[in-house]
Amino acid sequence: MKHTKTAFSILFLLILGGFLFIWLENELAFREELDGRPLPSGLHPIVEEKSDLLVAQAAEIGIDILITDGYRSPEEQDRLHNQGRSAPGTVVTYAEAGESYHNYGLAIDYALRLDDGSVVWDITRDDNDNGESDWFEVAAIGKKLGFDWGGDWQRFKDYPHLEMTFGLSIRELQQGWRPEDKMK
Incomplete structure (x- = not known):
């Protein structure tokens, strides 16, 4: 039973880590896109x-x-x-x-x-x-x-x-x- 809880905890952390990795990768790509934007050249x-x-x-x-x-x-x-x-x-x-x-x-x-x-x-x-x-x-x-x-x-x-x-x-x-x- 103790090993099952540990296995589920590890599995949960791996899945969570995967989601965080994908989110971070998307966030960094979006930030790069934002950083490359030129400044406006007139009034909005x-x-x-x-x-x-x-x-x-x-x-x-x-x-x-x-x-x-x-x-x-x-x-x-x-x-x-x-x-x-x-x-x-x-x-x-x-x-x-x-x-x-x-x-x-x-x-x-x-x-x-x-x-x-x-x-x-x-x-x-x-x-x-x-x-x-x-x-x-x-x-x-x-x-x-x-x-x-x-x-x-x-x-x-x-x-x-x-x-x-x-x-x-x-x-x-x-x-x-x-x-x-x-x-x-």
């Missing part, structure tokens, strides 16, 4: 569509906005990261190349556009004269469209920033995951 189609809706819906309530930034190449991200550090200017981002949702086409930045065509980043401005900050009205529209707003962040308030992560972390994006993978 859903982010682009929602960006256009943001501009249109803001205009409907008398707020003219400009999307000042969308997809960023790794080189552009590093240039912005260096600003205020090894290059002149003020610090505008803490994210290096590959660490920003902009690098994956999943983020945009906006600003208010004035009647003369100039652009401002004034979060208190109320050009539609409704008693509310135009900036915060635009952020509210963005959130209704499915964006997460950088102004809601606890550590670093990034008021111009809107992003759609599709439930993916930066680490997952760096590993090659894309929103389409999460939607399957």
Whole structure:
């Protein structure tokens, strides 16, 4: 009886080990496939569509906005990261190349556009004269469209920033995951 239990235990462990081996082999093959994926070269189609809706819906309530930034190449991200550090200017981002949702086409930045065509980043401005900050009205529209707003962040308030992560972390994006993978 004791030998039978031992034999069954060994058989169970061998079968379990076989399943784990097959799973690991498939997982490694999938990871290699992900690692080989190129970085996006523009805004994700859903982010682009929602960006256009943001501009249109803001205009409907008398707020003219400009999307000042969308997809960023790794080189552009590093240039912005260096600003205020090894290059002149003020610090505008803490994210290096590959660490920003902009690098994956999943983020945009906006600003208010004035009647003369100039652009401002004034979060208190109320050009539609409704008693509310135009900036915060635009952020509210963005959130209704499915964006997460950088102004809601606890550590670093990034008021111009809107992003759609599709439930993916930066680490997952760096590993090659894309929103389409999460939607399957």
